[in-house]
Amino acid sequence: MDAKPPEDSAVTRRQFLRNGARLLAMTGLGVAAGGLATRSTGAATVWQIDPAKCLRCGNCATKCVLEQSAVKCVHAYAVCGYCQLCTGFFAPEPNALTTAAENQLCPTGAIKRTYVEDPYYQYSIDEQLCIGCAKCVEGCNRFGNGSLFLQIRHDRCLNCNECAISRTCPGDAFRRVPVDHPYLLKTTSR
Amino acid sequence: MKPEFELFDRRGFFGALTKTAAILGLAGGAAAKAKGEGTPNPFAYDVSRFQKTDPKLITYAEAARWPIPHKEARRLAIGPDDQLYVCAGNYINRLSATGQHGLEIALSGPACCVAVAADGAIFAGLRDHVEVFDAKGSRLARWESPEPKTWFTGLAAGEKDVFAADAGKLVVLRYDRTGKITGRIGRKDADRNVPGFIVPSPFLDVLIHRDGLLRVNNPGRHQVEAYTFDGDLEASWGKPSAAIDGFCGCCNPIAITALSDGRVVTCEKGLPRVKIYTAAGEFESVVAGVESFPENAHACTDLNDCIHGGIDAAVGSDGRIYVLDIVTSDVRVMKRKG
Numbered sequence: 001m002d003a004k005p006p007e008d009s010a011v012t013r014r015q016f017l018r019n020g021a022r023l024l025a026m027t028g029l030g031v032a033a034g035g036l037a038t039r040s041t042g043a044a045t046v047w048q049i050d051p052a053k054c055l056r057c058g059n060c061a062t063k064c065v066l067e068q069s070a071v072k073c074v075h076a077y078a079v080c081g082y083c084q085l086c087t088g089f090f091a092p093e094p095n096a097l098t099t100a101a102e103n104q105l106c107p108t109g110a111i112k113r114t115y116v117e118d119p120y121y122q123y124s125i126d127e128q129l130c131i132g133c134a135k136c137v138e139g140c141n142r143f144g145n146g147s148l149f150l151q152i153r154h155d156r157c158l159n160c161n162e163c164a165i166s167r168t169c170p171g172d173a174f175r176r177v178p179v180d181h182p183y184l185l186k187t188t189s190r
Numbered sequence: 191m192k193p194e195f196e197l198f199d200r201r202g203f204f205g206a207l208t209k210t211a212a213i214l215g216l217a218g219g220a221a222a223k224a225k226g227e228g229t230p231n232p233f234a235y236d237v238s239r240f241q242k243t244d245p246k247l248i249t250y251a252e253a254a255r256w257p258i259p260h261k262e263a264r265r266l267a268i269g270p271d272d273q274l275y276v277c278a279g280n281y282i283n284r285l286s287a288t289g290q291h292g293l294e295i296a297l298s299g300p301a302c303c304v305a306v307a308a309d310g311a312i313f314a315g316l317r318d319h320v321e322v323f324d325a326k327g328s329r330l331a332r333w334e335s336p337e338p339k340t341w342f343t344g345l346a347a348g349e350k351d352v353f354a355a356d357a358g359k360l361v362v363l364r365y366d367r368t369g370k371i372t373g374r375i376g377r378k379d380a381d382r383n384v385p386g387f388i389v390p391s392p393f394l395d396v397l398i399h400r401d402g403l404l405r406v407n408n409p410g411r412h413q414v415e416a417y418t419f420d421g422d423l424e425a426s427w428g429k430p431s432a433a434i435d436g437f438c439g440c441c442n443p444i445a446i447t448a449l450s451d452g453r454v455v456t457c458e459k460g461l462p463r464v465k466i467y468t469a470a471g472e473f474e475s476v477v478a479g480v481e482s483f484p485e486n487a488h489a490c491t492d493l494n495d496c497i498h499g500g501i502d503a504a505v506g507s508d509g510r511i512y513v514l515d516i517v518t519s520d521v522r523v524m525k526r527k528g
Contacts, residue, residue, distance in 0.1 A: 056235070057231055058231035058232060058233040058234065061233060062232075081388075081390025081391065081410065081440060081441065082390075083388075083390050083410060083440040083441065084388075084410065084411075085412070085430045085439075085440050086440060087439050087440050087460075092235070092236070092237050092240065092432050093240075093431070093432050093433065097430070105235070107233065118385075119385075119388060119410065119411065120388075133232075133233035134233065135233045135234075135235055138234075138235035139235050142235065142237070142439070142460055143438065143439030143440050143441070143459075143460035144390060144391070144439065144440040144441070145390060145391055
């Protein structure tokens, strides 16, 4: 049996193996370079949501690669009216202004309502429960001062090179911000 | 001669390029679809059932619509001869009963509110002071801010008194016609059974009612309150509800005026609507529902707070109701049906 390849073969076995090894080496080099580039970019900037562009579409709750989204509702207390009837806390037509589950807007009960003094109440976010759905943000913005808004929490965000939520954000609200100023917070408008 | 090392030949290269482009195109299309169309938001804040008004409740129809000359409108008021005074931007503009533009008064800053006395004197509320003009627009006086954090958002002018609603300090200041403060109304006072104004966003209004009492909106409590000129609380009414007979959202009504028979006209934001209540506070009818203010209703969903939306109203001697849409910067003339 003749082991020699035919004369008209385009690639010899030796050439094929050599090309394969080179391709593998180049691919590995590319992956390593890409990884380094990603890491250096990640160190300088992180993802964040611009509250002025957020449309409260609900994607932040469902599109993050994490099982529970890294996006959380945050509260600008300086902007808040401490309303008795907080439209971020209560459903549009509550039976009563109580903390009963059926009166609450948040699907996970992540907003805590604390009495301050008549008729003021403080609202705070339990980030363990918040899924970043923005339902409360919409309620607060539609009727109130807009003190509730979404932010990416960097204690859990993986800072993906291409954020899965940003790809579907209809308001183009996601952008890179310097890592030393990782939040885009609202300040008082009064 | 064929080179020894070649990953792709020319034909293969173009083939691979075409396939890659096709894959990228499909992926891009899918991404665009996910971005633009997507599935309905499972967490949507749904108030659609409150955005349609029962036609049987609407007792007024739009007879005319007048654009106003400046943006950033805030308030309007009726003066003698049914002339309309609108404050917008740094100006107060006078419109005739037929919508013709007349006098224009330039102010030292953005106007927040306006009132006109029966003798024609014009009072312009700026954020922290009041400017006074005669009927021809000549400046007569400037009443300085009595306290820091003042934010005047409503004015009412009587024969001897001018009342200025201060949303910043949660009080209605009573001035005499020389600009001297003669009283403070509405401050929380348990001894006088005054609950205090709750004003989460800058919309506090005041009017002098035909019964001789003031009416002041208390938006955080979803109430309209009646006070004597000396600050005694006589009555209050109103309830929180997104339904048509209540005041919606966190803080409504944002503006009030009154018909000649004493019924009270209220304006709301969030679900922008103008409604009429009896003097005792029973809901009666709708002047204009949410459908009448699509841009205004949208303003509170696109922007990041609702202090840029809102409406105001004033009543003419013939019963016509003039509604100022702050977002579209126009005045709707509402005439009773039938």
